[in-house]
Amino acid sequence: MIDEQRKVSEIVFRSDLYPRIASDPLTVQKYAEDLSVLPPIEINQHNEIIDGWHRWTAHKKAEVETIPVTVTVTTSDAHLLELAIERNAAFGLQLSNDDKQAMARRIYHVTAESERAEKKRHLAKILSVSPSTVQTWLSRIDKDTKEARDKRIFAKWLACWTLEEIGSSESLTKQAIEVICQKFSELGNFDKPAQTLALYSEPDWKPPIYNVWKQQEKTTGVKHFGNSEVRWLDNLLYLYTEPFDVVIDPFAGGGSTIDVCKRRMRRHYVSDRKPIVERETEIRKHDMIGDAGKIQTPSVPRWKDVSLVYLDPPYWKQAEGKYSDDPTDLANTTLEEFTGALAGIVKAFGSKLKASQRDKPSFIALIIQPTQWKADDRGFADHVGDMLRLVNLPVDMRYSVPYESQQCTAQMVMWANENKRCLVLTREIIVWRVG
Structure with missing residues (x-):
């Protein structure tokens, strides 16, 4: 003093x-x-x-x-x-x-x-x-403090944080976090059909009946080139997952998978080779293509809990230069490299899921559009056909997912007329079943 x-x-x-x-x-x-x-x-x-x-x-x-x-x-x-x-x-x-x-x-x-x-x-x-x-x-x-803490822990558990990561962030032991998270896991043992019904109770939501999912126009949300259409992902969650199942998205983009999974109470492991700044605390940084082109799957804590892998990669030349100038970026590779890498990614996830010894099937969903306008000589690159040829997994279903409002430019229409060629508007989701 x-x-x-x-x-x-x-x-x-x-x-x-x-x-x-x-x-x-x-x-x-x-x-x-x-x-x-x-x-x-x-x-x-x-x-x-x-x-x-x-x-x-x-x-x-x-x-x-x-x-x-x-x-x-x-x-x-x-x-x-x-x-x-x-x-x-x-x-x-x-x-x-x-x-x-x-x-x-x-x-x-x-x-x-x-x-x-x-x-x-x-x-x-x-x-x-x-x-x-x-x-x-x-x-x-x-x-109030305990309730707020448990809400934070629940959000991190949904985002597939490890027990050690959650404990470190909350200054609690791994054992204490394990006890808390066990209660969350037990929630999934109740009537899952009833849970799903409650989670999909919006008046404007209807379950998918057919394998053609028409969308009038792109849903608004976080702006990011190639961002996933949330309604298509929502349909996949409804069809192939249950509450508290794990969803993997290694091409997170704008993070729409996070938003849909939170709303539908699905756990999620979401990553990207270059997470957007505004969501870098939510999207893990992970590049599926490692040194010498080696495929490297993300470090998911429990593969046994994974029900769905959702792949919305760059559509080759359609996204060239949109994400980076890195030659290993899928959008900047040759067609042969792109095809080999994408097939390798699907196979790598298939191997992980096969080894997880789940008592029910898991699924890999790939959304892709053929490349034409930006390909060399406007050649038609059938990515869907390539994946079906190279991936030796049973196909559960193929979905057609067009935008009804999609239009081509006057230049594209003129080219089509002059060359007697049709323009590509199609887009597909292939779903493979594993196990």
């Missing part, structure tokens, strides 16, 4: 850190009558009042320029508030029970969860109340 003089005008009063709800004008008037008998006020290194609001206000009332102060270094706002409460308990106007409760809650709110048990004992001491009283005051905060 350091005793010195400060200008009255330099003193900072923060009402959010002062432990008295109501001030007393009579006390200010009494103090102003004889400032010389008053002890110094206490402030911190930032000139913020720890104790002595009435004495400081009395100096302002008397219109004096300086005031004696004692400087105490504080480490945080909570530290300042605790010191203010302790000083008030020693002398001056005592806090009412309402004041004490308000101050206890304010300090407790900013206390780390691991320190809260000790903090309750400390608050009981400095506020001169029983531990049971403090417990009663803070029980709602404990409940």
Whole structure:
């Protein structure tokens, strides 16, 4: 502590850190009558009042320029508030029970969860109340804090964080997180058809009946070149997954898979070779193409929980240069390289899913459109045919997913007329069954 003089005008009063709800004008008037008998006020290194609001206000009332102060270094706002409460308990106007409760809650709110048990004992001491009283005051905060913590853990569990990652982020042990996450897993053991019915209860949603999914126009959402059509993905989740199953999307783009999975209560492992900045905390960074073109699948915690792998890759020349100038980017490779890499990705996921020993099938869905307009000499590149030829997995279904509003430019129409060629509007989703 350091005793010195400060200008009255330099003193900072923060009402959010002062432990008295109501001030007393009579006390200010009494103090102003004889400032010389008053002890110094206490402030911190930032000139913020720890104790002595009435004495400081009395100096302002008397219109004096300086005031004696004692400087105490504080480490945080909570530290300042605790010191203010302790000083008030020693002398001056005592806090009412309402004041004490308000101050206890304010300090407790900013206390780390691991320190809260000790903090309750400390608050009981400095506020001169029983531990049971403090417990009663803070029980709602404990409940709210636990609910908020469990919501965060649930969101991370849905996003396929490991137990170690969740524990580190929440300052809890792996064992504690395992107990909490086990409760989430048990939710999936209830009536899954009923859960699905509840999750798909929107009045404008209808289950897919046919394998042609016409879409009038692209759904609005996060803008990103080649972003997945959410309705098609939603249909796939409905057909091939159940609540709390894991969905993998290694070509995350704008992150629409995250949004749909959250809404439908599906766990999700979402990655991209270059996550967009605005979602880089949600989309993992992972490149499916490693050194020397080697396929590298993401490090999913439990492959046994994976029901669906959703692949919406760059459509070769249609996306050339849109994502990067990297020659290993699928959009920038030769047709032979693109075809080999894409088939290799499907096969790699197939091998992982086969090895997971699930008691029911998993599925790999690939959405792709033939390349024509941007291909050399406008040649028709049948990506669907190539994948069916190279991937030795049983096909569960093929879906046609056109945009009804899709139109070609006048230049494209003129070329088609002059060369007696049809323009590509088709787009397909191939779904392979594994296991």
